[in-house]
Amino acid sequence: MDLAKGEISAHVGFRVVTSDLIAGGPIELEFFVENLRPFPFRLAVSGDRMRQRPGQFSFSATFEGSPLGDPIEGVPYMGGPMGIVQVATDIPWHQSIVLNQFLCLEDTPRRLVQGTSGRIDLVCNRQLSLAITDADALSHNGALVVAVNLSFDIRRDDEALEELASSLLNEIMTGPLDSRERPLALLLSMRKAAHAQIDALTKHPDESVARRARQAMSSFCKNG
Structure with missing residues (x-):
């Protein structure tokens, strides 16, 4: 997605980086933010202390048409560490995410016959505050929503x-x-x-x- 706020313009999204997608195995994603303007902007990043995973992200998915649950559904958000990163034209932001921390991917092998493959349809979301100052980056006022759909096959082996x-x-x-x-x-x-x-x-x-x-x-x- 291309997002803009005031003088800030950015290209943002998610991509799958795991090359060998095995049912039940870890699937790594990358969240990226690229600056399309010549001056830097600030971006807030955080962790989710109770759930032990990156903060500000949400994912929902179906596997062969059936939903995949959250492994720690019901655990409340209790805050976590937060920091600010600077995104310059030549210094994009890349954040690794282990999708299994958000979805019960260990349930996928039993839904497949050995040697066959199935399709995951994934919806990725993150709130994003594009800001010039640290204070504005930490504020949720005017936050934009990154929403990206991904689909990929995993095989049972x-x-x-x-x-x-x-x-x-x-x-x-x-x-x-x-x-x-x-x-x-x-x-x-x-x-x-x-x-x-x-x-x-x-x-x-x-x-x-x-x-x-x-x-x-x-x-x-x-x-x-």
């Missing part, structure tokens, strides 16, 4: 799904500490689809990792 979960677990257990966050976030987002691997993480020597694994286990989707 149980062997590939198991290999992926095991590979992510191995990265967490043996990889460098400073590169552990991404595989950890991806594995935890798989919930029931990586039950054995997440259960193994509940015994991790790093208590912060073990605690997050226990939280993930407790948040497994109850439907299906």
